[in-house]
Amino acid sequence: xxRLGIKEAFARYGVTLRNVQWSVSxxxxxxxxxxxxxxxxYRRGPGGTAEYAATTARWDGPGKNEFxxxxxxxxxxxxxxxxxxVSTHETDHVESGKDASLVVxxxxxxxxxxxxVIAFDGLDYVxxxxxx
Numbered sequence: 001x002x003r004l005g006i007k008e009a010f011a012r013y014g015v016t017l018r019n020v021q022w023s024v025s026x027x028x029x030x031x032x033x034x035x036x037x038x039x040x041x042y043r044r045g046p047g048g049t050a051e052y053a054a055t056t057a058r059w060d061g062p063g064k065n066e067f068x069x070x071x072x073x074x075x076x077x078x079x080x081x082x083x084x085x086v087s088t089h090e091t092d093h094v095e096s097g098k099d100a101s102l103v104v105x106x107x108x109x110x111x112x113x114x115x116x117v118i119a120f121d122g123l124d125y126v127x128x129x130x131x132x
Contacts, residue, residue: 062100
């Protein structure tokens with residue numbers, strides 16, 4: 001079985017990334033925000049929800065700026081969030097703020113989950129997902 005790339009993962013939601021080299025979020029035609037979140041940022045939330053919590057402080061570049069703008073808008077508007085989970089064995093590399101484009105990644109589409117941004121302070125964020 002071939003690996004699913006980020007471009008193909010987002011396309012499953014009808015989304016074309018602005019720049020496949022650095023985009024990790026994009027707006028879908030239905031008004032939902034599709035985000036790629038690291039599997040290692042998962043935590044169990046209340047009532048059987050799945051939460052992904054992290055910070056934008058660890059990375060730089062246009063992808064960060066686009067992500068922050070999209071998350072801020074989604075938080076303000078309480079937009080529906082659709083999930084692409086990205087996993088890697090090189091989590092230390094990612095968490096250190098090094099260039100994550102250099103690590104091997106797997107992308108997993110989760111159309112069975114829908115979510116919201118439940119916290120965002122300009123740096124730190126929390127997404128909460130439940131079964132659709």
